[in-house]
Each structure stands twice: as structure tokens, then as C-alpha cells.
Amino acid sequence: xxxxxxxxxxxxxxxxxxxxxxxxxxxxxxxxxxxxxxxxxxxxxxxxxxxxxxxxxxxxxxxxxxxxxxxxxx
Numbered sequence: 001x002x003x004x005x006x007x008x009x010x011x012x013x014x015x016x017x018x019x020x021x022x023x024x025x026x027x028x029x030x031x032x033x034x035x036x037x038x039x040x041x042x043x044x045x046x047x048x049x050x051x052x053x054x055x056x057x058x059x060x061x062x063x064x065x066x067x068x069x070x071x072x073x074x
Contacts, residue, residue: 022061025052
């Protein structure tokens with residue numbers, strides 16, 4: 001008999017209102033990929049406190065809400 005246990009897994013929370021997409025929120029425990037990077041745990045404190053991050057869909061709202069960073073290949 002093989003006994004399996006999970007020590008770690010992906011954990012994300014999403015709240016979406018299909019009638020008002022820009023009211024959606026989300027939070028992830030770690031970054032979107034497994035590799036350690038500067039943003040790997042940037043939402044960890046929010047996740048632990050059950051806080052959420054805005055999940056914007058309307059481009060005009062997105063443009064007003066943040067900065068734009070464009071990276072070009074070397």
C-alpha cells in the first residue's frame with residue numbers, strides 16, 4: 001500500500017462577479033511560477049490576512065490604476 005500526502009500545493013483565491021468584472025479580486029500564496037524571484041511572496045501577507053487584490057479587466061481602468069513596464073529581449 002502506498003500512502004501519499006501533500007506537503008505543498010498551489011493556493012489561490014478568486015472572487016468574480018460576471019455582471020461587474022472590474023469588481024473582481026484575487027490573491028495568490030506565491031508567484032505564478034515555482035522559481036524563486038523577487039515577487040515570489042509579494043502577496044503572502046495579504047493571503048495570510050485573507051485580504052484580496054483588485055482584478056481589473058477594463059483597459060481604461062487598468063491604465064489609470066498602475067504603471068506600465070515594457071521589457072524588450074536583449
